[in-house]
Amino acid sequence: MPSPGAIPEETMNASPIAALLAQIDDHYVTPADRAFVEGRLARERALLEDPQHLLAKVIRETEFDWDFEPIHAGFLDLAKPFLERPSGAGALLHAVLREYGCESKGARHAAVILEYAHFATRINDHFNYHGAFADKTPDQATAERLVQLRYGAQWLNNYPRWLIVTNELDVAPEVRIGVHRWGHRSFTATGIARACFVRFAHRGFSGVTRGQWLAIAPMLLCELVISPAAMATVLVGRSEEDLAAVKRAFSHLSVAVKLRLERKSLTDFREPDDAPEHDVSLPMWFPGSVVAADRLAVDLAPLSGTRFPRVKHVARALARVAREGCRVETLRTMRDEELQHVRLFRDELTRAHLLPHAAQSFSAAFEKE
Amino acid sequence: MSKIDKIVDGMPTEFRDYYLAKYERVKREIDDYFPRVMTKRDLEQVTGLEPLFEPDLETIADTVLRPTHEYLDRGGKMLRPVLVALVLDAYGEDSNRFGALMGAIEVMEDSSIMMDDYIDHSELRRGGPCGHIAHGYAIANISSCTAFSLSHRIFNDNLLGLPTSVALELLDAVAFEHIQMGYGQIEELYWTAANKNTVTIPQYLQETIARCAFLSFRGPLRYAAIIAGAPAEDIPILEKLGEYVLIGYHVKGDNLDMEPDSEAWGKIAGEDITTGRRTLLINHVLRTASKDDARLIETILNSRTRDEDQKRKVYDLVKKYHGLEFALDLANEYNAKSQALVDRLHLRDEYKELLRQFCDFSSVKRRM
Numbered sequence: 001m002p003s004p005g006a007i008p009e010e011t012m013n014a015s016p017i018a019a020l021l022a023q024i025d026d027h028y029v030t031p032a033d034r035a036f037v038e039g040r041l042a043r044e045r046a047l048l049e050d051p052q053h054l055l056a057k058v059i060r061e062t063e064f065d066w067d068f069e070p071i072h073a074g075f076l077d078l079a080k081p082f083l084e085r086p087s088g089a090g091a092l093l094h095a096v097l098r099e100y101g102c103e104s105k106g107a108r109h110a111a112v113i114l115e116y117a118h119f120a121t122r123i124n125d126h127f128n129y130h131g132a133f134a135d136k137t138p139d140q141a142t143a144e145r146l147v148q149l150r151y152g153a154q155w156l157n158n159y160p161r162w163l164i165v166t167n168e169l170d171v172a173p174e175v176r177i178g179v180h181r182w183g184h185r186s187f188t189a190t191g192i193a194r195a196c197f198v199r200f201a202h203r204g205f206s207g208v209t210r211g212q213w214l215a216i217a218p219m220l221l222c223e224l225v226i227s228p229a230a231m232a233t234v235l236v237g238r239s240e241e242d243l244a245a246v247k248r249a250f251s252h253l254s255v256a257v258k259l260r261l262e263r264k265s266l267t268d269f270r271e272p273d274d275a276p277e278h279d280v281s282l283p284m285w286f287p288g289s290v291v292a293a294d295r296l297a298v299d300l301a302p303l304s305g306t307r308f309p310r311v312k313h314v315a316r317a318l319a320r321v322a323r324e325g326c327r328v329e330t331l332r333t334m335r336d337e338e339l340q341h342v343r344l345f346r347d348e349l350t351r352a353h354l355l356p357h358a359a360q361s362f363s364a365a366f367e368k369e
Numbered sequence: 370m371s372k373i374d375k376i377v378d379g380m381p382t383e384f385r386d387y388y389l390a391k392y393e394r395v396k397r398e399i400d401d402y403f404p405r406v407m408t409k410r411d412l413e414q415v416t417g418l419e420p421l422f423e424p425d426l427e428t429i430a431d432t433v434l435r436p437t438h439e440y441l442d443r444g445g446k447m448l449r450p451v452l453v454a455l456v457l458d459a460y461g462e463d464s465n466r467f468g469a470l471m472g473a474i475e476v477m478e479d480s481s482i483m484m485d486d487y488i489d490h491s492e493l494r495r496g497g498p499c500g501h502i503a504h505g506y507a508i509a510n511i512s513s514c515t516a517f518s519l520s521h522r523i524f525n526d527n528l529l530g531l532p533t534s535v536a537l538e539l540l541d542a543v544a545f546e547h548i549q550m551g552y553g554q555i556e557e558l559y560w561t562a563a564n565k566n567t568v569t570i571p572q573y574l575q576e577t578i579a580r581c582a583f584l585s586f587r588g589p590l591r592y593a594a595i596i597a598g599a600p601a602e603d604i605p606i607l608e609k610l611g612e613y614v615l616i617g618y619h620v621k622g623d624n625l626d627m628e629p630d631s632e633a634w635g636k637i638a639g640e641d642i643t644t645g646r647r648t649l650l651i652n653h654v655l656r657t658a659s660k661d662d663a664r665l666i667e668t669i670l671n672s673r674t675r676d677e678d679q680k681r682k683v684y685d686l687v688k689k690y691h692g693l694e695f696a697l698d699l700a701n702e703y704n705a706k707s708q709a710l711v712d713r714l715h716l717r718d719e720y721k722e723l724l725r726q727f728c729d730f731s732s733v734k735r736r737m
Contacts, residue, residue: 059434059552060545063612064575067556067568124510133506139488140673147488148558151508155551161544173537177527180540182417184518184525188417191515195374195432198507208425215422224416247418255421308505 021088028361029095030110035118037090037111043113045083048159049076058162078145081124087118089228096232099357106170107235113160113183114231117223121190121237122280123153126199129279133306157187164314170255171235172191178234186227193219197283201311204300205291213288217258220250222282225257226250231357245352249345253362255340260366262287263334266326277313286315287322290330296321335369342366376446379732379734384726391464392449395471399441402472403520406430406448414526415519417637432508436500437516443495446735448472452727453593456607459720460597467596474592475521477569478584489644518550521711522593531596538595546583553579561645564671566655573649577619578612585618589613596682600715607714610728613707617700617732623648624696625736628688639680645670649699650692651683657690697733704732 021029047053051068055061076083090111097107127150132138161170164179171179193216200208218226226247233246266286290296296318303313342363349359370378377385404411407430409420421648439488439679450471485491487509493499500509502691515677522528531670556576560568564571568576590607599607625640629649641648647655652668655663666686671677687693707728711721 003514054552059549059579061585062575062578063609064578065569065571066552066575066579067560067563067572070555070559073563074555112659124514128507130506133501138506143490144558144562147726150560155555158544158547158551161548165548166539173533177533177540180544181525182468184521185415185417187562188515188518189418190411191511191518192416192429192433195508195511196428196514197646198505198511199428202505209423211422212425212428215420215732216423218421219416220417220419222416230417244419251418251421290451311507323558355596 008027021092023111024262028357029091033091033094033098034086034088036108037086037115040109040111041086041090042116044116044160049215056326058159059165069182074148075155078149079119079156081120081330082122082126086115087224089114089118089224092133092228093232096229096355097357099355100232100236100238102232103238104170104235106168107232108180109163109168110231110235112163113179114223114227116156116160117183117186117190118280119222120153121157123149125194125282126276127153128194129282129310131305131310131312132338134308134310136306169235172237175235175237181232182227182230182234186222186230189219192216193222194283197286197312200288201314202309204309204314206297207286208288209293210289210292213292214255214258218228218254221254221257225254229355242352242354245348245354249348249352249354249359252341252344252348256338256345256366258284259289259338259341261285262289263331263338266290266323266331282312284316285319288320289334290322290326294322294325296325339366372444375736378736380730381726381734384723387455387723388448388451391454391471392447392469393452394465395447395450395475398468398472399475402469402523403434403437403441403516405438407434407435407502418463430625432504433515433519435475436483436504436512437602439481439497439503440483440494440500441475443497445475445479445482445495447475448585448727448731449589452532452586453589453635455595455720455723455727456590456593458601459716459724460594460599462597466678467529468527468598470523470592473520474584474589476520477517480513480520481584483513483515487513488554489640491640514676521573535595535598542588542591542595543583546588549579550583552583553577553581556580556673557646558665560647564645564647564667566647566652566667568647568652570649570652573647573652574616578615581619582612584617585611585615587615603714606710610707610724612708613703613710614728614731616703617707619730620649620696620700620703621732621735623650624693624700628693641686642670642683643673643675644679645673650687650696653695654687654690654692660691661684666723700732704728707732 026305047330049071051066054068055066059066093111093114094108097104127146130146131205132146159290161183164176167176169176169179197220200213228245229250233243261284265287298314298317298321300309301312302308346359346363349355373389377388380388407426409424409426412424412426412429413419453471453474454467457464457467482494483500486494487506491499492502498514500513504512517662521543522538524536531539542576553576557580559565578587588611590611591604594607595603623641627639641651647670651666655666658666666683669683672679672682708725711724711728714724716724
C-alpha cells in the first residue's frame with residue numbers, strides 16, 4: 001500500500017483511478033474485487049482468441065468464411081502493451097454494485113465492458129498523439145501500423161457488446177437499453193474531451209480559459225470515474241433521478257481527481273517515458289488549469305511537424321513552464337478547490353440518499369495529504 | 370451535367386423518381402438531426418452529463434461536428450437513407466414521419482467514410498480534401514468516431530419513441546453490426562499490412578460484408594424493417610439481400626477505383642494500388658497471371674506507390690487478365706441473387722420493382 005498522498009508514477013501513468021483507489025482503504029474496493037476483475041479479464045482474453053466462441057456468440061457463423069489469422073498477427077500482438085493492466089474502473093464497478101446490494105454475477109461481467117473501453121482509449125490516445133501524424137506525409141510503415149492499432153481499438157470497444165446482446169449480464173430489457181445507451185454516451189463524452197485537448201494543444205492553449213479546461217475534466221475521466229458508478233446505477237435499475245445524481249456527484253469527483261493529478265504533476269512528478277501505453281495519462285496529468293489561468297505560452301514552431309504541432313511535445317513544454325513558475329499559493333488554491341469538489345461530490349450523494357460508503361471512502365482519501 | 374444528374378445517371382426510371390423525391394428530403398433533415406453548433410443543452414444530451422464550468426462549445430463544434438459537415442456539404446449519393454425510406458414505405462409506414470432517421474443514416478455514412486479516408490491515407494473525397502488532410506489525423510480520428518457515435522442517438526436515446534422491445538431489438542442489431550465491422554476491419558488491414566496473397570474469395574466476401582454491411586446495406590434494411598414491423602420471416606431475407614447487394618456494390622466500387630467512368634467520382638484513381646489492397650479483382654489477377662506478371666503486381670502493391678506509371682502497369686495487367694470482367698461477372702451474379710430474394714418478400718409489386726431497380730443500380734449500373 002503506498003503512503004498517503006504519494007501517487008506512484010507507474011500507477012499514475014497506468015490509470016488515475018487506480019492511483020486514487022490505491023489510496024482508499026481496502027474496505028470499499030476490496031482485493032477480492034480486483035482479483036475477480038483480473039480473473040474475469042483473463043477469461044475474456046481467452047475467449048477473445050477462441051474462434052469457436054467468436055463464431056457462436058460474437059461475429060457468428062456466416063455463408064462465407066472468416067479468417068482467424070488476424071486475431072493474433074493483426075491485433076493481439078500489436079495491442080499487447082495496451083492490454084496488460086486493468087484501469088481499476090472494473091473493480092470500482094464491483095464495489096458500487098455491492099454497495100447497492102447487487103450480488104448478480106451477470107452484472108459484474110460489465111467490468112469487461114469498462115476495462116475494454118479503457119484499453120481502446122489508450123490505443124486511440126497513442127494514435128492521436130503520435131508525432132508521425134504531425135508531418136505532411138507520415139512514414140508509410142508507421143502510419144499503417146498505427147491505423148492497424150487504431151482499428152484494434154475499435155474492435156476492443158465493440159467486441160464486449162456481445163455480453164449485452166446475448167444478455168450475459170442477466171438484466172431486464174429496460175436495463176439492457178440503459179447499458180447500450182450509457183456505453184455510447186460515455187464514448188461520446190470521452191471523444192469530445194479528447195477533441196478539445198488536441199485542438200487546444202494545436203493552438204498552444206492560447207485563449208483557453210480555466211473554466212473551459214476544467215469543463216472537460218469529467219469527460220476526460222468519464223470512463224474511469226463516472227462510468228463505473230453510472231454503469232452500476234444502470235445495472236441495478238435505479239431511477240433516472242438517481243442516475244442523474246450519481247453522474248453529477250462523480251462529475252465533481254472527476255474535477256477533484258483532475259486537480260489532484262495536476263497538482264501532483266507540478267510538484268513531485270517525473271515526466272513519464274515515451275511508452276505508448278502511457279499516452280492515455282497525458283491529458284489527465286497535464287496542468288491545464290494553471291496553464292490557462294496564467295496564460296502560459298511556448299513557441300510552437302520548434303514543437304511542430306510540417307503541418308501540425310506535436311501534441312505531446314506541446315503539452316510537455318507547457319507543463320515544464322508551469323512547473324518552473326509554480327507558486328505555493330497556486331498549489332494551495334488548487335488543493336482548496338479539490339476539496340471543495342469532494343464536498344460537492346459528497347453532498348450530492350447525501351442529498352440523493354445514495355452510496356454513503358463511496359462518499360465516505362473517497363472523501364477520506366482526499367482528506368489525506 | 371449537375372452533380373445530381375451524374376448520380377442518377379444509369380438509374381432505372383421508377384427508382385430514380387422515388388430517389389429524387391427522397392434525396393431532397395434527406396438533405397433538409399441532416400442539419401436538423403446533426404446541427405452545426407453545439408449548445409450546453411446539446412452537450413448534456415449527447416454525453417448524459419450536466420456540464421460544469423463553461424465548456425468551449427465553439428471548439429467542440431469545430432472539432433466534432435464541422436469535419437463531418439464538410440463531407441455532408443459536398444453531397445454523397447444518399448443511397449442508404451433513401452433505401453431506409455423505401456423499406457419503411459414498402460411495409461406500410463409513412464417514411465416522411467422518419468426524417469430524423471434518414472438524416473441519422475447519412476451522418477453515419479459520412480462520419481464513417483472519414484475513417485475510411487485516413488485508413489487509406491486518401492487525399493480527396495467528393496472533390497474536396499479528406500478529414501485528415503484538412504484537420505490532421507488526430508482530429509479526423511476523434512471527430513469521425515465521436516460523430517459516428519452521435520449519429521446513433523436516434524437509436525440510443527430512442528428518439529423515434531419506439532416501444533421497449535423494438536428499441537432493444539434495434540440496439541442489439543446495431544451492436545451486432547458494429548461488432549462485425551470491428552472484426553472485418555482488422556481482417557482487411559492485416560491482409561494489407563502482411564501483403565497476404567492467400568485470401569480466398571469466400572474470405573474476401575465475408576470480410577467485405579463484415580466491414581461494410583453495417584451501412585451497405587444490411588444494417589439500413591434491417592433497421593427499417595424492424596421499425597416498420599415487417600413480417601419476421603422477411604427480416605432474414607432482407608439481411609441477406611443487403612449482403613448480396615453490398616457484394617455487387619463493393620466490387621463495382623473496386624472497378625471504379627481502377628477505371629473511373631465518371632468525372633464525378635471525386636477520388637484519385639488507383640488508390641487501392643497505392644494502399645496495397647488485395648481487392649477481388651487484384652486477387653483474381655494474382656491467381657491467374659504468369660509468375661512474372663504476378664510478381665510485378667506484388668512488387669508495385671507492396672511499394673505503396675503513388676507513381677502514375679507504376680499504377681498504370683498494374684492497370685494494364687488487370688486488363689490483360691480480365692480482372693475487371695471477372696469482378697463485373699461476380700457483381701452480376703450477386704445482383705441476380707438479390708433480385709431472386711426480392712421475389713420472396715411479402716410486399717406489393719410496386720415496391721418489389723423499386724427494390725429490384727435499387728439492386729440493379731447499386732450493383733451494376735451506378736457510375737460513381
